[in-house]
Amino acid sequence: MAETQGSDILVSFRGVQKSYDGETLIVKDLNLDIRKGEFLTLLGPSGSGKTTSLMMLAGFETPTNGEILLAGRSINNVPPHKRDIGMVFQNYALFPHMTVAENLAFPLSVRGMSKTDASERVKRALSMVQLDSFRNRYPGQLSGGQQQRVALARALVFEPQLVLMDEPLGALDKQLREHMQMEIKHIHQRLGVTVVYVTHDQGEALTMSDRVAVFHQGEIQQIAPPRELYELPRNTFVANFIGENNRLSGELESHSGERCVVRLARGEKVEALAINVGKPGESVTLSIRPERVRLNGHSESCVNRFNGRVEEFIYLGDHVRIRLEVCGKPDFFVKQPIAELDPALAVGDVVPLGWQVEHVRALDPLTTE
Template identity: 70%
Template structure:
């Protein structure tokens, strides 16, 4: 059953000093078979949640249930949960095959079953010919594959991954993201994945829980988080975002009019419960902004000064000043860049009301 809950956190808190809470009253259901990513900046509580689920930390308050059982006081080795770490945590004195056999030996499986599972585990990560090697003889990507196979070889119901690709270079990291995603799809195992890399979270996950200050700000699919952020923190943390600050001057159903600092009016979707006179931070994605002639048909049109070209191969980012606010980014495909554009030019920028979200006032 797709929506069946495998793990639940209920009222979970964690404090290391008895005063400040790293995790605050966490209620979270993790569905059987899903790939859930815990995403947030350093110190937001995501890794602490993973460590409590693994058994390396104990909740200060609340309960964690796994497959119907209370986990709080069950030691890590009895939870039957797979774990993949950033530093691989392979035994250097054991061969690759022996590393994979280790969790099976701990579970007192027979020799023939261990041999079969090790063989299948190596095939699963395409390392069939490297079972005799030691971790020190492997590349970083190969070591990460071994760590992945070792976490899956005993067929756990749940696999936890703590920044597992953080030590790899960009190209290999992106390749391994897809490998892990495809493995998850093939095996149907439940994965809880921790990262601070929002691109990684968007690429791999069924759902993403965005953490800040020990609280989940929003939990949703990647596309919903990107297209419909619930607050200004999520809007700025997920993907690239332009923020325009202003004051709400009129409300009309789901829309509102916002006056910017230079007096210009912007029509936006009202997401936060805003009233007239309140300050708001509006979110508009760089790819939703139109320029010059293309801006003519937009409900919102403003003047902007071109400040900088940033070339990124397939597209160019234009850094612009809009309504006295710098750092406004517009993404333009390389084929649509006008060779006559120069730094200092005044240009029209525009976007539709549906593409700008009036959120809470962003903290300075």
């Protein structure tokens, strides 16, 4: 399978399963190719199988079934330290009794590198994370962000072909976290190393990745570049998990080519893109992003046009979220940049609103509301 795509595949999961009790599969049937040099994020809620998949790749967990290939060779029975993989965890895992430089030199001495070569590598790795002047400090003398940068440098210092990161920014505050996201992204771009990154933070996944694999109940629901995942979700789970999403439940009335008509509970009809629908009469969920809804005069050109009653304004600095009651749904959100907000709009106003057919996706029915 992977061979036909040439040598640009670094990692292949083939039919990989993992069960801890012999009954429940935490990872169901994972088939995934990871390309050389890509930044791939495994994203999903707790218990979705993303961390277990990463740990199998690292060698800390063994697959119950299936095979994992690294650079074309099976690594199922290769111990972690022989896999040529760097690791960065949330808790940094630095040696407290070693200086920053000693922490960085450790993976090199384990690999039998000479002191001269090692000190050259350590110097390079420290400047890469902008910590040259901290080489003689101990981890306890560093801030959380600095410790995380040392952990990152240590994972990169022996120039592995693959770096795995498990929620590495989870313990940092919002501003530092966002700064580190960019740092890691830029280091990745400079080095061209392959990164597999695990997070449950969708914003982080969208910001940093070349591709994102969305996990749910042990299976990949969709794998795609961030923009495609957000704009073109293939099912209701992905639409809800990535970004904010308005959902309207209804049943399929007719289906013709790429488009369909859906009848909502109170009889309103919506024309939508038919992405993942069954037969006429069956339930569907419509997905509309809040920033794609047009208000007042802007809605005149929309095929799907309704009235909504303004229930609440939620001010977020650069934009405002307006909660409306639309088609009997009390929590329908519209997102508007502050510059576009009509200052006369008030709670209780009934306004026309609408959305284009290409911005509403008819997907599988939602199992739990």
